[in-house]
Amino acid sequence: xxxxxxxxxxxxxxxxxxxxxxxxxxxxxxxxxxxxxxxxxxxxxxxxxxxxxxxxxxxxxxxxxxxxxxxxxxxxxxxxxxxxxxxxxxxxxxxxxxxxxxxxxxxxxxxxxxxxx
Numbered sequence: 001x002x003x004x005x006x007x008x009x010x011x012x013x014x015x016x017x018x019x020x021x022x023x024x025x026x027x028x029x030x031x032x033x034x035x036x037x038x039x040x041x042x043x044x045x046x047x048x049x050x051x052x053x054x055x056x057x058x059x060x061x062x063x064x065x066x067x068x069x070x071x072x073x074x075x076x077x078x079x080x081x082x083x084x085x086x087x088x089x090x091x092x093x094x095x096x097x098x099x100x101x102x103x104x105x106x107x108x109x110x111x112x113x114x115x116x117x
Contacts, residue, residue, distance in 0.1 A: 005083065012062070078101055
């Protein structure tokens with residue numbers, strides 16, 4: 001299965017919007033649906049990258065780094081630029097995606113605020 005950065009972004013947004021800080025790991029049982037298996041795989045990738053962390057058996061939460069990633073990729077304009085930048089260099093890690101997004105976000109903030117960041 002391939003990592004889907006758009007899907008990770010949408011999952012992070014949905015986790016952020018949840019009223020609960022403790023999230024349940026999807027697809028944890030035999031017979032899980034294809035959607036549950038896909039989400040589980042991507043949660044595991046996000047855990048590998050430090051965006052989420054295990055809390056207990058079958059549960060996880062967003063990390064501070066995960067919240068920073070969400071804020072960096074929140075703007076659709078910044079996200080499109082980030083994906084375009086990753087394509088120009090032939091791909092990027094999740095950490096690099098955050099770094100690229102932060103760079104574009106800083107560029108936008110500097111322009112709007114009239115300051116150097």
